[in-house]
Amino acid sequence: MSVASRPGPWKRGLVLAALALLLGLFMLSHAKIPNRIGNLGSLVETALPWFGLFIPVLLAGALWRRSVSAVAALLLPVLVWLNLFGGLLGDKSHPGGDLTVAGHNVGADNPDPAGTARDLAASGADVLALEEITPQARGTYETGLAKAYPYHTVQGTVGLWSKLPLSHTRPVDIEQDVGPLAATKPVDVRMADSRALRTTVATDRGPLAVYVVHLGSVRVNPRAGFWTDSRDRGAQALGKAVAAERNERVVLLGDLNGTMDDRAFAAITSQLRSTQDVAGNGFGFSWPAKFPVARIDQILVRGVKPESSWSLPATGSDHLPVAARISW
Numbered sequence: 658m659s660v661a662s663r664p665g666p667w668k669r670g671l672v673l674a675a676l677a678l679l680l681g682l683f684m685l686s687h688a689k690i691p692n693r694i695g696n697l698g699s700l701v702e703t704a705l706p707w708f709g710l711f712i713p714v715l716l717a718g719a720l721w722r723r724s725v726s727a728v729a730a731l732l733l734p735v736l737v738w739l740n741l742f743g744g745l746l747g748d749k750s751h752p753g754g755d756l757t758v759a760g761h762n763v764g765a766d767n768p769d770p771a772g773t774a775r776d777l778a779a780s781g782a783d784v785l786a787l788e789e790i791t792p793q794a795r796g797t798y799e800t801g802l803a804k805a806y807p808y809h810t811v812q813g814t815v816g817l818w819s820k821l822p823l824s825h826t827r828p829v830d831i832e833q834d835v836g837p838l839a840a841t842k843p844v845d846v847r848m849a850d851s852r853a854l855r856t857t858v859a860t861d862r863g864p865l866a867v868y869v870v871h872l873g874s875v876r877v878n879p880r881a882g883f884w885t886d887s888r889d890r891g892a893q894a895l896g897k898a899v900a901a902e903r904n905e906r907v908v909l910l911g912d913l914n915g916t917m918d919d920r921a922f923a924a925i926t927s928q929l930r931s932t933q934d935v936a937g938n939g940f941g942f943s944w945p946a947k948f949p950v951a952r953i954d955q956i957l958v959r960g961v962k963p964e965s966s967w968s969l970p971a972t973g974s975d976h977l978p979v980a981a982r983i984s985w
Contacts, residue, residue: 681736758908
């Protein structure tokens, strides 16, 4: 092909330009992706920040092809991604705060619960929430945290340790077990299976309602798609519990097994805001601990001001602990 017959820079790389436009439109319209087939919409929203990785790949292709049209088309996904997540790139933390809260899924398979308890006790948190506490490890956590936290409560597999007095503690039913066998379960069995609790922390600024939650697991299955039924039912029940909460100051800590971009949490995010979104530094990914790719461990608040939000160093769990400092 002669030089004169080669396509110009605007006509080269039209496929790359089309892919760039499709990527931008895909991220822009993520909320319109239906959940009817395999919860595809929720799956996309869970991994939404990572779609930005396609941008440098397409840019490299555009530069290799010397395609002006492809480079211009990439402006759409760049602007969409920055609109969605650009606010998370900077440091929004502020000094000060009245109370430090922390939460950690300690992991049922944690090989060193004693070491995890020591690390968490040294974190300096005033209020510490734990999820996935096994009966075998419960005594280890109670012993390891007793000196730093004189007050604590454990309901089923979740617990709260506090430097401040606790009151009005109760389990929160997020299982929505309405099957025919639900009524036949003994009370002590239902209590042992509890995955959420609510308590009141007595601070010098007034009472603070604290929820500790571990929502149901999710699975990606080639046949069923993104299976989230248990988690989604729990999120709806939790949203109702928070809506009924009379205390204007609320903190929710827990492993919600999902990111706050997922539409399944609308009943919660419509009432509470994420400390990481408001006062974090970066995305604050918390799982898996060895190479975090998603923030599924959350600290959400209402009626208090997040001053800073961060992840703590890894423990023996497959989750990272998360912490936040709040003020009145």
